[in-house]
Amino acid sequence: MSKGNPPGLDLDRLRGHLERELPGLVRGPLSAELIEGGRSNLTYAVTDGTGRWVVRRPPLGHVLATAHDMRREHRVISALHPTPVPVPRALLLCEDESVVGAPFYVMEFVTGTPYRTAGQLGALGPERTRRVVLGLADTLVQLHAVDPAAVGLGDFGRPEGFLERQLRRWGKQLDASRSRELPGIDELHAALAKALPASPAPTVVHGDYRLDNVLVGADDSVGAVLDWEMSTLGDPLTDLGLLVMYSEQRPVPGSPISTTRDAPGHPEPAELVERYAAGSGRDVSALPWYTAFAYFKLAVILEGIHYRYTLGQTVGPGFDRIGQLVPLFIDNGLTTLQEG
Structure with a gap:
């Protein structure tokens, strides 16, 4: 770990704050490293040489209202920690931006492995x-079995009209990054709107549930579900549709999108669905819609990345090929919806 300050985290100020708020927690100078892999919010592993913790804060230069994001993440993991859902224990939320320059929260360090590629999993x-x-x-079944009101999350979101709002939101995201013709994407959006399913009873939804957003323990069980920044109350099948979509992905040469589908022993997506249905008791007959919606969302996200790349705002290996992937996700979405 680095002894100096990583970008976005002043360790002396962090230590002073922890000593005031949680006396006895920190026993010496702090060192830290930035953990790679987060979608937007920054994650640091911090230690005093004895104890280890994790700090989450918004990205550098973020100009949106970020205190709310940190509060939501801290709130949901605090609420879920006493339940069977494996989440780190939240220790502290700080919304005073004078400490490290942004709101942040501290949670326990959970030992585990994130699997992002077929090679790692294989x-x-x-x-x-x-x-x-x-x-x-199985872990998704546990999450969706939690009664939101019973854990203090009854007002964590607005589940009424959830799917309509989601579809509208992602349609606006698409319009904000339109820079070229994308055959089929408006057809997919319209078909999803026309075939909107009736949602089951609302639950806490993670919003980005996939293998590389969990830590796997030494016993091969899910040791912690991470990255709750998109969590809310809504339709649980959106989480399952996203998991199925990611589980279907075959590797595309040169793609920066990680996939584990080709690891020997990887279950078929249909088996994941059957496992969830058996464990949750939910009707999953409308799942093709939710999987197609997941393809649409990822197509929009990738098109946004491609748009920023064309403007010179995104640099890095693989970003020049993101644009080529978007039509694949559009086609997969249309095919999934038609076959469903």
Whole structure:
């Protein structure tokens, strides 16, 4: 770990704040490193040489209202920690931007491994790979079994009209990054709107549930679900549709999108759905809609990245090929909806 300050985290000021708010927690000078892999919010592993913690803060230069994001993440993991859902224990929320320059929260460090590629997952062997991936479905069942009101999350979102709002929101996101013809994307958006399913009873939804947003423990079970920045109350099948979409992905040469589908022993997406349906008791017959919606969302996200790349705002390996992937996700969405 670095002894100096990583970008966005003043360790002396952080230590002073922790000593005031949680006396006895920190026993010496802090060192930290930025953990790679987060979609937007920054995550740091921090230690005093004895204890280890994790700090989350908004990205550098972020100009949106970010205190709300940190408060929501801290609130949801605090509420879920006493339940069977594996989440880190939240220790402290700080909305005073004078400490490190932005709101942040501190949680316990959970030991575990994030699996982002087929090679990493494949190193476990077929039996363990199967156990890890099926555990994703089991953990999703646990999350969606939580009664939001019973854990203080009854007002965590507005579940009425959830799917309509989601579809409208992602349609606006698409319009904001339109810079070229994308055959089929308006057809997909319209078809999703026309076939909107009736949502089951609302639950806490993660919003970005997939293998590389969890830590897997030494026993191959899900040790912690991370990255709750998109969580809310809504339709639980949106989480399952997203998991299925990611589980279907075959690797595309040169693509920066990670996929584990080709790891030997990886369960078929249909088996994940069956496992979830058996564990939750929910009707999953409308799942093709939710999977197609997941394809639409990712197509919009990728098109936004491509648009920023064309403006010179995004640099890095693989970003020049993002634009080529968008039509694949549009086609997959249309095919999934038609076959459903």
